[in-house]
Amino acid sequence: MNAVNYCNGVLDSQGGSRLSAPTRRERLRTSTLSEIKDEARRLLVIGGPDAISLRAIAREMGMTAPAIYRYFESLDALVEALAGDLYIEMSEIVAAAKHGAGDDPVAQIKAMARAFRDWSVAHPAEFALILGSPQPGIVAFQESCDEADHPGVEFGRPFMETINALWLRERYPTPPRSLMEERLAAHLEPLRASHGEEVPIEVAWAFLSGWSRLYGLVSMEVFHHLRWAVSDPGALFEMELHAYVDQFTGHSDKS
Amino acid sequence: MNAVNYCNGVLDSQGGSRLSAPTRRERLRTSTLSEIKDEARRLLVIGGPDAISLRAIAREMGMTAPAIYRYFESLDALVEALAGDLYIEMSEIVAAAKHGAGDDPVAQIKAMARAFRDWSVAHPAEFALILGSPQPGIVAFQESCDEADHPGVEFGRPFMETINALWLRERYPTPPRSLMEERLAAHLEPLRASHGEEVPIEVAWAFLSGWSRLYGLVSMEVFHHLRWAVSDPGALFEMELHAYVDQFTGHSDKS
DNA sequence: TTAGGAGAATGAACGCCGTTAACTATTGCA
DNA sequence: TGCAATAGTTAACGGCGTTCATTCTCCTAA
Numbered sequence: 028m029n030a031v032n033y034c035n036g037v038l039d040s041q042g043g044s045r046l047s048a049p050t051r052r053e054r055l056r057t058s059t060l061s062e063i064k065d066e067a068r069r070l071l072v073i074g075g076p077d078a079i080s081l082r083a084i085a086r087e088m089g090m091t092a093p094a095i096y097r098y099f100e101s102l103d104a105l106v107e108a109l110a111g112d113l114y115i116e117m118s119e120i121v122a123a124a125k126h127g128a129g130d131d132p133v134a135q136i137k138a139m140a141r142a143f144r145d146w147s148v149a150h151p152a153e154f155a156l157i158l159g160s161p162q163p164g165i166v167a168f169q170e171s172c173d174e175a176d177h178p179g180v181e182f183g184r185p186f187m188e189t190i191n192a193l194w195l196r197e198r199y200p201t202p203p204r205s206l207m208e209e210r211l212a213a214h215l216e217p218l219r220a221s222h223g224e225e226v227p228i229e230v231a232w233a234f235l236s237g238w239s240r241l242y243g244l245v246s247m248e249v250f251h252h253l254r255w256a257v258s259d260p261g262a263l264f265e266m267e268l269h270a271y272v273d274q275f276t277g278h279s280d281k282s
Numbered sequence: 283m284n285a286v287n288y289c290n291g292v293l294d295s296q297g298g299s300r301l302s303a304p305t306r307r308e309r310l311r312t313s314t315l316s317e318i319k320d321e322a323r324r325l326l327v328i329g330g331p332d333a334i335s336l337r338a339i340a341r342e343m344g345m346t347a348p349a350i351y352r353y354f355e356s357l358d359a360l361v362e363a364l365a366g367d368l369y370i371e372m373s374e375i376v377a378a379a380k381h382g383a384g385d386d387p388v389a390q391i392k393a394m395a396r397a398f399r400d401w402s403v404a405h406p407a408e409f410a411l412i413l414g415s416p417q418p419g420i421v422a423f424q425e426s427c428d429e430a431d432h433p434g435v436e437f438g439r440p441f442m443e444t445i446n447a448l449w450l451r452e453r454y455p456t457p458p459r460s461l462m463e464e465r466l467a468a469h470l471e472p473l474r475a476s477h478g479e480e481v482p483i484e485v486a487w488a489f490l491s492g493w494s495r496l497y498g499l500v501s502m503e504v505f506h507h508l509r510w511a512v513s514d515p516g517a518l519f520e521m522e523l524h525a526y527v528d529q530f531t532g533h534s535d536k537s
Numbered sequence: 538t539t540a541g542g543a544g545a546a547t548g549a550a551c552g553c554c555g556t557t558a559a560c561t562a563t564t565g566c567a
Numbered sequence: 568t569g570c571a572a573t574a575g576t577t578a579a580c581g582g583c584g585t586t587c588a589t590t591c592t593c594c595t596a597a
Contacts, residue, residue, distance in 0.1 A: 050565085052564070052565075052572095052573075052574095055574095056573090056574095059574095074418055075415075075417065075418045076415075077332065077417065077418075078418070080553085080554060080555080081554085081555065081556090082553080082554065082555080083553095083554095090574095090575075090576095091575075091576060091577080092554090092555075092556085093555095093556075093557080093558095093575080093576075093577090094574070094575050094576080096556080096557090097573080097574060097575075101555080101556085102554095102555065102556090155415035158505075158507060159414055159415030159505070160330075160331075160410035160414030160415045160505060161505055161506065162330065162332065163329055163330045163332075163333070166506075174509055174510050175510075177509070177510035179507070179510040179511070180510050183510075183511065202521060202524070202525055202528075202534075203534060206521065206524070206534075207521070210517045210518075210520060210521050211517060211518065211521055213514075213517075214512050214513045214514035214517050214518070215511075215512060215513075216513055217509065217510055217511050217512060217513055218510075218511040218512060221510065221511075232521070234511075235508075235511065235512065235518055236521075236522060236525070239495065239498040239499045239502055239508075239518075239522070240494065240495050240498055241498070242498045242501070242502060242507070243494040243495055243496070243497045243498020243499070243501065244494045244498070246497070246498065246501060247494055247497060250413075250414070250415060250416055251416065251421075252413060252434070252497070253434075253490075253494075254429055254432070254472065255429050255430075255432035255434040255435050255438075255472055255473075255476065256434065256438065256470075256472055256473040256476075256489075256490065257469050257470060257472060257473065257490065258469045258470075258471055258472055259468075259469035262465045262466060262468075262469050263466065263469070263490055263494075265465060266457060266461065266462070266465050266466055266487070266491075267491060267494070269457070269461070270457055270491070273457075279457075279458060279461075310545095311544095311545095314545095335582085335583065335584080336583085336584065336585090337582075337583065337584080338582095338583095345546075345547090346546070346547055346548075347583090347584075347585085348546080348547075348548090348584095348585075348586080348587090349545070349546050349547075351585080351586090352544080352545060352546075356584080356585080357583095357584065357585090
């Protein structure tokens with residue numbers, strides 16, 4: 028699961044990473060810590076983000092609520108830590124889909140987009156927690172975080188790399204370069220800081236454009252915001268996915 | 283504000299719409315009812331959807347919480363009613379932007395998209411309530427609702443009409459008609475039921491594609507999900523808006 | 538004009554919740 | 568073996584939605 032929390036209120040009794048083997052106490056501690064998060068996720072899945080409560084977690088674990096404050100500095104800190112784990116879980120699934128899709132960048136993009144949608148539809152509560160409306164408490168928490176450590180960086184990486192490969196192979200059509208330079212270039216510092224200063228603006232554009240389309244479709248489907256218009260959002264998703272990649276290949280691809 | 287609640291737990295002591303003039307009691311009732319919703323919105327704006335509480339509303343109004351049950355059957359019902367009002371408010375602002383944009387459909391689409399983004403960015407809490415992650419309680423409430431009365435229908439109307447005008451004027455490029463017929467046509471019953479059986483599939487496609495892109499961009503901006511990549515989502519929005527409408531005109535438009 | 542009933546609001550209570558503080562039991566190390 | 572760090576407890580505070588029995592007020596029908 029690789030839960031490198033990027034910014035958190037996870038209490039660490041022993042200051043940072045170990046060199047020597049973990050003591051018995053440390054093993055117990057990490058096990059309790061992940062049991063808390065497991066229970067939190069169970070509650071999340073059953074009743075949504077608001078259903079995560081310290082008292083319910085403790086009850087289920089045969090503890091009392093204040094004990095959890097030995098592990099997380101607040102409920103918000105726990106939820107934020109869980110969100111970080113879930114973001115990484117999702118990113119790893121997307122990355123795995125890429126690696127299982129052969130060498131063709133277009134096939135890789137399709138595989139990643141479908142993996143993202145499949146995960147999101149299968150895990151609506153988790154999706155809501157990491158990519159839905161942020162809770163004010165969590166937001167206050169994130170204020171103290173470095174954007175460069177945001178899990179979104181790792182999530183975006185396989186997309187960026189694939190699109191970059193695509194761009195190197197053949198120059199797909201984009202908006203006029205002058206327009207992109209003028210409107211977009213000045214606002215890409217975060218992306219450049221985390222993915223390299225030399226990323227071509229055409230790659231950044233294709234990623235941002237594609238990711239926002241992907242997010243919009245999946246988010247609407249997961250949140251049922253298109254029920255009034257469309258009965259099978261999955262079909263719309265496939266149409267749009269094809270439209271998006273056809274933009275790269277210049278022809279229609281059926282796969 | 284035109285608050286025709288499409289499905290609600292608003293208690294109506296006097297069964298439906300009046301013919302004769304409202305009595306004194308009825309006037310007091312409607313005034314209290316909207317004062318409750320005003321106060322609920324104030325709390326929403328300050329602290330997000332979770333900050334809406336019956337006790338806080340009552341406290342601010344100089345009442346006690348159980349009194350509110352004379353007006354709404356539960357907190358969820360109140361929140362759902364508020365969400366309905368806000369959806370309509372947003373729809374009216376978008377529709378007004380269209381009417382203030384002259385006769386050119388492309389200009390109208392730009393005006394509506396910008397009005398939607400402006401409203402959303404200016405009202406993040408309201409946006410979260412109506413277009414963010416649904417709260418389980420509210421969802422349970424909506425189960426008993428008719429999709430055909432969903433406020434999204436009216437929200438979509440000016441978009442659908444404008445795109446229809448565009449399609450009648452000139453046949454813009456779309457995915458192959460066969461693909462749309464095969465993948466999309468079968469799943470458009472809700473849209474057809476509310477916007478007419480005869481709506482061309484190219485219009486439905488352009489609307490759904492455009493709306494999901496618009497929603498994705500604005501939602502990401504409002505929820506700060508792109509902070510790790512882009513420092514000014516508004517610039518990305520303008521780029522994408524131009525890319526979207528250029529698809530209709532076939533050339534690049536600067537306005 | 539007045540009696541009665543409908544409507545509006547209250548207070549108390551139940552069981553949730555996060556969080557704090559004071560306290561106890563346990564563990565592991567010097 | 569003793570002591571300090573660690574893990575856990577109980578009790579309490581204030582906030583929450585909701586229910587129930589009760590009170591007050593206003594309108595209407597006799």
